[in-house]
Amino acid sequence: MTLKKATAYRLSDNSKALLIFYFVIFAVMLSFILRTTLFTSSNYGTLGGLDASSMIFIFVVSLIFAESFKMLQQNGCSRKTIFLSFVYSTIILAVVMAVVDSLTAMLMDIITSNYESGFFQIYQARYQSMRSAQHFFEGLLWYVTAYVMMGAIGFFITNLYYRMGKLLKVLVSVGVPVFFVIILPILSNLTGGAIYEGIKNFFDFAWGFSHGFNPYFSMVSASIFSVILGGLAFLLIRRAVPKQ
Amino acid sequence: MKGIEIRNLSKSYGEVVALKDINLKFGGDKIYGLLGRNGAGKTTLLNIISNRLFPDSGEVLVDGETAIENDSAQRKIYMMGESNFYPEGMTIRQAFRWSQRFYPSFDRNLALSLVEKFSLGLDKKMKSLSTGYNSIFKAIVALATKVPYTLLDEPVLGLDANHRDLLYKSLLESYQEHPRTIVISTHLIDEVANIIEDIVIIDQGEILRNQSSEEMLKQGYTVYGTAAAIDNYIADKEVIGFDNLGGLKTAYILGEVDNIIPPELEVTKLNLQKLFVVLTNRRALK
Known part of the structure; x- marks a missing residue:
């Protein structure tokens, strides 16, 4: 009962941002349609990857944690309920956005041939066209798992920062970029590029690139990442206390 | 339960x-x-x-x-x-x-x-x-x-x-x-x-x-009157605080109210804040 209300609160909290987000996205798309189909026949290039914006959106809304956490605590929600409300609201948001993005991609392909979704750009070797049923349904599933994973990443990061002290925050904020920009290239050089090759192979496998661009590999990988990050986020939130 | x-x-x-x-x-x-x-x-x-x-x-x-x-x-x-x-x-x-x-x-x-x-x-x-x-x-x-x-x-x-x-x-x-x-x-x-x-x-x-x-406030009482009368009355009492205003004085006393109170003094209930202060101060001094 409380979980249902907490989930409703989370969804309501995100709804205004979601409406603004799609208003901007549709405005961009509409201006693109007008430019390419109505006013001129000249080639303006292609528009694509707007679904990547959806990933960034769901990542960003998942980062906003402290306000919801306090509001739900004020209204008698346990941390377990708060965590589950984040999980459910993220999944619902991911499904809604996946449906909207899949339909939009198909519609854009019908209206203007100059649009390519991010999903199609990655996995186009597998599909004849963006209008095929296979593309639509596999794309839909792919979006859901990818969006949930982005939500899990955001939720994990925000929980991690919420639980850390000032010193640890600084160490992580500096340490992570230093690791990726300085230490990892050095280590990779020392191993004759084996580390980068290993990372590339891992992602090629995880995203299905090494298996004929099979999106199901990516869906399973994203789901596993989501479960791992969600589990870690739960460990962090279960002892969290509201901060002033 | x-x-x-x-x-x-x-x-x-x-x-x-x-x-x-x-x-x-x-x-x-x-x-x-x-x-x-x-x-x-x-x-x-x-x-x-x-x-x-x-x-x-x-x-x-x-x-x-x-x-x-x-x-x-x-x-x-x-x-x-x-x-x-x-x-x-x-x-x-x-x-x-x-x-x-x-x-x-x-x-x-x-x-x-x-x-x-x-x-x-x-x-x-x-x-x-x-x-x-x-x-x-x-x-x-x-x-x-x-x-x-x-x-x-x-x-x-x-x-x-x-x-x-x-x-x-x-x-x-x-x-x-x-x-x-x-x-x-x-x-x-x-x-x-x-x-x-x-x-x-x-x-x-x-x-x-x-x-x-009620029980807590029964632990004592307040007496009010002229400074001289109060000083005379409290000589053998456990006083936890005073208030002075001009020639008038209020004393906060621990213990039961005497059967006989001098007619120039007025007795009222103990002040909770005074009691609180004395209880917490006493503990701090220990």
Whole structure:
């Protein structure tokens, strides 16, 4: 009962941002349609990857944690309920956005041939066209798992920062970029590029690139990442206390 | 078992001990005064009951079930804390709507009538509220929620005298109409002295006193008269404090009232604040 209300609160909290987000996205798309189909026949290039914006959106809304956490605590929600409300609201948001993005991609392909979704750009070797049923349904599933994973990443990061002290925050904020920009290239050089090759192979496998661009590999990988990050986020939130 | 039961509760912040093996019960339709000096452990105790903080050891039971990480127990509690936990961009109207969803017992009509009494705008956002109006908003939700256990931590923070008076009246009206357990944690002891039925004094993380207001005030009395008459009367008494005004003097005395009181002296009830000060000071001196 409380979980249902907490989930409703989370969804309501995100709804205004979601409406603004799609208003901007549709405005961009509409201006693109007008430019390419109505006013001129000249080639303006292609528009694509707007679904990547959806990933960034769901990542960003998942980062906003402290306000919801306090509001739900004020209204008698346990941390377990708060965590589950984040999980459910993220999944619902991911499904809604996946449906909207899949339909939009198909519609854009019908209206203007100059649009390519991010999903199609990655996995186009597998599909004849963006209008095929296979593309639509596999794309839909792919979006859901990818969006949930982005939500899990955001939720994990925000929980991690919420639980850390000032010193640890600084160490992580500096340490992570230093690791990726300085230490990892050095280590990779020392191993004759084996580390980068290993990372590339891992992602090629995880995203299905090494298996004929099979999106199901990516869906399973994203789901596993989501479960791992969600589990870690739960460990962090279960002892969290509201901060002033 | 009905009520909030606190068993062997301890909590420390690093080296600082906030609560030391506390055993306590808040129950029945009563208004409790949770009194203590700054840093005595009042807020920590209320925060643990309302599941905002975790104890180091011990347990809190609400009607027999644990209060820690338990939605069904927490549904029976509304905690008005010193900080506002509502989102900054939320309006009063939206906050009422969500309170109604989370607490089905939320009395919207009462909330609206209190909003009018306190001249609080329904479309005001949390971030635009002054400290006083922040307290008023939180107190309105706390009173309108009508859950079995209402915890008020410094409910009159930032309120002017008129609003404080109005809030106490509203609290009593709400309590009379819908009796429940209300715990008020405050520094303004004199102001709540006439409202509270039971008193819990917490000091240095321990329960110093837990008794009815009446019993506590029976521990002594107040005498008032000319300075000379008072000085003469108190010679063999345990005096816990004085007030002087011109040639007149008030003495606060521990012990039973004498059978014979000099006619030039006036005897009244003991002052709760004076008693509180002497009890907590004595402990500090030990």
